[in-house]
Amino acid sequence: MDCVACSSAAMTERPQRTARGYRRFRCRDCGKQYNERSGGVLNHAQTRPT
């Protein structure tokens, strides 16, 4: 999984999960935090009807 903000691969998985059970990640390069549902290509595909 690459950072959606800076495309870095230096992602750290947090031990905590969200209330819905999604894994959380943090970018060590830019510090951005998100879970597996809030960032990335998958979410984009679902929220952008073609």
Ligand SMILES: [Zn+2]
């Ligand atoms: Zn980043």
